[in-house]
Amino acid sequence: MKILLIGSGGREHALAWRLKQNPAVELFSAPGSSALAKLGQIRPAAIGDVAALTAVAEDLRPDLTVIGPELPLSLGLADALRSKGLAVFGPSAAAAEIECSKIFAKDFMVRHNLPTASYAVFYDHQEARQYLKHSSYPAVVKADGLAGGKGVIICGQHRQALAAIDALAPIPAAERLIIEEYLAGDEISFFALADGRTAIPFGSAQDHKAVHDYDRGPNTGGMGACSPSPLVTPALEKTIMDEIIRPAIEGLAIEGRPYCGLLYAGLVRTLNGLKILEFNARFGDPETQAVLPRFKGDLAEVMMAAAQGRLEQVSPTWDPRPAVCVVMSAEGYPGPSRQGDAIAGLEQAAARPDVEIFEAGVTREVRQGAEIPVTSGGRVLAVSALGDNMPDAVQKAYEAVSLISFEGAHYRRDIAAKAAKQAMR
Numbered sequence: 001m002k003i004l005l006i007g008s009g010g011r012e013h014a015l016a017w018r019l020k021q022n023p024a025v026e027l028f029s030a031p032g033s034s035a036l037a038k039l040g041q042i043r044p045a046a047i048g049d050v051a052a053l054t055a056v057a058e059d060l061r062p063d064l065t066v067i068g069p070e071l072p073l074s075l076g077l078a079d080a081l082r083s084k085g086l087a088v089f090g091p092s093a094a095a096a097e098i099e100c101s102k103i104f105a106k107d108f109m110v111r112h113n114l115p116t117a118s119y120a121v122f123y124d125h126q127e128a129r130q131y132l133k134h135s136s137y138p139a140v141v142k143a144d145g146l147a148g149g150k151g152v153i154i155c156g157q158h159r160q161a162l163a164a165i166d167a168l169a170p171i172p173a174a175e176r177l178i179i180e181e182y183l184a185g186d187e188i189s190f191f192a193l194a195d196g197r198t199a200i201p202f203g204s205a206q207d208h209k210a211v212h213d214y215d216r217g218p219n220t221g222g223m224g225a226c227s228p229s230p231l232v233t234p235a236l237e238k239t240i241m242d243e244i245i246r247p248a249i250e251g252l253a254i255e256g257r258p259y260c261g262l263l264y265a266g267l268v269r270t271l272n273g274l275k276i277l278e279f280n281a282r283f284g285d286p287e288t289q290a291v292l293p294r295f296k297g298d299l300a301e302v303m304m305a306a307a308q309g310r311l312e313q314v315s316p317t318w319d320p321r322p323a324v325c326v327v328m329s330a331e332g333y334p335g336p337s338r339q340g341d342a343i344a345g346l347e348q349a350a351a352r353p354d355v356e357i358f359e360a361g362v363t364r365e366v367r368q369g370a371e372i373p374v375t376s377g378g379r380v381l382a383v384s385a386l387g388d389n390m391p392d393a394v395q396k397a398y399e400a401v402s403l404i405s406f407e408g409a410h411y412r413r414d415i416a417a418k419a420a421k422q423a424m425r
Contacts, residue, residue, distance in 0.1 A: 001300055004057055005029040005036070006077065006090075007068030008047065010327075010360035010382045011285035012036065015068060017356065018292045018299045025300050030056045034373075035359035047071055054080045064089060064304050067261075070146055070282050074100040078260075088260070089303040091281050095257040098248070099281040102178050103144050109276060112251035114244060116276045117181040125165055128177050132161045138182035141165060145173030149209070149221035150334055154182060183277065185270040186422075188229045189287050190237075192245045192265070193302065196258035198311040199249045201237055203294065203318070204229040205287040206419050207266075211334055213414045220334040221379060224415035226324045226390065227290040230422040231269060240267065244276060260306055289358045289382040290325040294318050324393040324416045325384040326401050330361065331408025333378035341407040343373040343380070349400040354386040357400075375406055390420040 001024050005016055008031050016039045019025050030053055032042025043060070045052040048071050057065055065081050067073055067090030076093040090096075097104045109116045117140075122128035132139070141164040143151030151173050153164035161179075168174035189205040205227040211217040232240075244265055252259045264280035264287075283291075292299070296317045305314045330337035343362065350357045361377020383400045387393025394416050401411060 001064065001304070002026045002060065002062045003028070003300060004060055004062040004065045005068065006047070006053060006065065006072055008033045008036065009069070009285060010358040010379065011283050011288045012068040013358040013360070014289045014292045014382075015066060015283065015299070016040065017358070018295060019066075022298050022300045028060055028062065033359065033362070034364040035362065048075060050075050050077050050080055053077055054084065057081050057086055058084055061086070063087065064300070064307055066090065066303055068282060070096065070099055070280070073281055074146060087304065087307040089307050090261045091259050092257065095252055095259040096281040097257070098252065098259075098263075098279045100146055101144055102142050102278070103176060105279055106178060108251065108255075112247055114247060114251075114276055115274060117183050119178050119180040122177045122179065125169065125177065128165055128179060129162060131179060132158055135161070135179065137161070140180040140182050141168065142178040142180060143168050143171055143174035144176035144178065147171050147173040150219055152219055183268045183270050183275050185268040185275075186231055187277070188231055188267040188269065189225070189284060190229075190232065190240050190245070190265045190267055191283070191287075191291065192241065192263050193306050193311060193314075194249050194259045194261065194263055195306045195309045195311040196253065196260050197249075197309065199241065199245050199263070200311055200314065200316070201241055201245075202262065202316060203227055203291040204232040204237075205284070205290050206416070207284065207287055208412060208415055211329075211410075211412075213412050218334055220329075222284070222286045222327060223329070223412045224324070224326045224382075225284075225287045225290040226322060226393070226416035226419045227287070227294055228322060230390070230419050240265070240274065244274065248279065285360075286325045286327050286379075286382045289356075289384045290323045293323045293356055293384050293386055294321065319386065321386045321388060322390045322393050323384055323386050324390070324397040325382050326397045326411055326415045327379050327382050328401065328404060328409055328411045329379050330375050330377070331410060333410065337378040338408050339375050339377070341375045342367070343375060343404065343406045345404040346373055346381075349383060349403040352385075352396065352400045352403075354396055355400045356384045358382045358384065380406070380409075390416055394420055
């Protein structure tokens with residue numbers, strides 16, 4: 001089976017690693033990375049260039065194209081490929097709007113009676129500032145469009161909310177804003193596969209967005225994750241599927257936006273029941289690096305079933321052991337980060353039992369006659385480990401992290417700490 005994987009980050013490395021568990025898979029990636037080059041051939045094409053990516057797919061004629069990041073989905077890559085008669089795992093631009101526009105997503109939830117926070121929409125920042133004078137706090141200020149996981153700011157006071165508007169103003173995604181009720185409770189990341197009609201569960205996780213321990217500091221694209229969420233019992237999974245996922249898939253179909261791909265629901269368990277924080281139209285990063293080590297089936301076959309509209313034939317199987325993923329980032333992240341620092345210890349860490357290393361901001365350079373890995377992005381890599389229980393997975397992940405070093409390396413030291421406590425209750 002020939003598969004073209006679109007993307008270059010840690011999520012795509014994890015997807016490629018799991019896809020290659022099927023020895024029949026011939027893997028190509030665009031634009032790819034040095035890590036993906038070890039798993040298959042790469043094709044140069046900018047991630048936001050739909051025409052170039054479509055040309056790559058037309059040249060290769062893959063059996064399946066898997067689209068990793070949200071940007072090409074928002075630009076209509078899945079539509080372009082399907083118009084060429086190619087099978088695609090990933091939603092159309094219209095369906096992906098459930099992530100790419102928070103205003104669309106919130107209005108969609110209201111139209112289909114999906115539980116979410118109260119909110120107000122602003123097309124003018126000055127009107128938003130006026131509204132904040134009469135808001136209750138905490139409040140949440142959100143950019144409408146894609147912002148790389150950095151378009152949401154929780155504000156405890158009025159002055160912080162005003163500062164949030166100023167901080168978001170330079171981001172094109174923040175031309176329109178949402179000011180939203182803050183939902184207190186335990187967060188859950190829940191994943192489901194959909195083929196336009198059928199939806200099936202595909203794991204859960206707990207994400208860690210803030211850059212520093214104890215959820216301090218600005219939000220990032222994600223500093224780590226654990227899977228499964230200890231909060232998701234079989235009964236709660238059924239509730240999520242029956243009351244959130246399937247109604248969302250049905251609602252998108254009713255609106256002429258049939259959804260094919262992975263739907264990621266960010267949820268919070270409040271005193272008033274489950275509420276939806278957001279939907280994402282693709283695999284999460286770094287949640288994927290915690291979920292996929294637990295998946296035991298043939299990912300290529302599962303994705304093909306979704307692309308061909310036959311998910312009812314699929315029943316994913318899972319390793320019962322939990323997984324923990326710790327992200328190591330470069331100095332300065334989530335702002336401008338240093339790059340070009342040599343990375344040591346990757347091979348030693350990867351050799352640890354039940355450990356996988358997924359590279360994100362890593363490239364290879366020849367220095368002093370030898371090819372070495374060097375940092376090339378904000379989130380550099382993710383260290384994932386399976387354990388007999390959550391504390392064991394935490395220990396294995398951090399033991400592997402301790403073997404890896406580069407100048408300015410940063411990582412949270414409390415990934416999955418809350419989940420480990422919850423699992424022991």
